[in-house]
Amino acid sequence: MALLSSNAAVAAGQGMGATHYLYAVTIATITVEAAVAAITTTYGGTVVGINSTTDATCYVMVEGGPGGAEATGGIALTATFAH
Numbered sequence: 441m442a443l444l445s446s447n448a449a450v451a452a453g454q455g456m457g458a459t460h461y462l463y464a465v466t467i468a469t470i471t472v473e474a475a476v477a478a479i480t481t482t483y484g485g486t487v488v489g490i491n492s493t494t495d496a497t498c499y500v501m502v503e504g505g506p507g508g509a510e511a512t513g514g515i516a517l518t519a520t521f522a523h
Contacts, residue, residue, distance in 0.1 A: 458504035460521040461485065463472045465498050469514030472498055 465475040472493045479485045485505035492498040499518065502509070509518040 459507070460522075461505075461507050461509070462519040463500045463507045463509055464516045465500055465504060466514045466516070466520045467493075467496065467498060470512065472500070474511070475500060475509075475515050476483075477517065478512045479505075479509045482512070483507065485509065490504060 463475070464477065465472055470478075472490065476487055478489075479487060479500065479502055483505050485502035485507075487500055488503045489501040490498060507520070509515045509516070
């Protein structure tokens with residue numbers, strides 16, 4: 441949940457905490473399960489959301505960790521949210 445200042449302005453850094461990564465997973469190349477395993481065990485991230493497990497491309501939102509999961513085939517870094 442975002443924290444609001446007294447003037448109700450929202451600023452970068454409010455919200456869930458650490459740096460976040462949005463990854464696109466191409467399930468023709470890697471399963472969502474294998475992508476999540478790589479993201480959490482190899483790259484130390486915490487998965488906070490997955491939009492689908494059946495679309496041709498699904499999106500995985502990751503909190504924390506050093507990033508770098510895009511080094512795994514079928515996983516592409518779409519956006520980084522840092523503060």
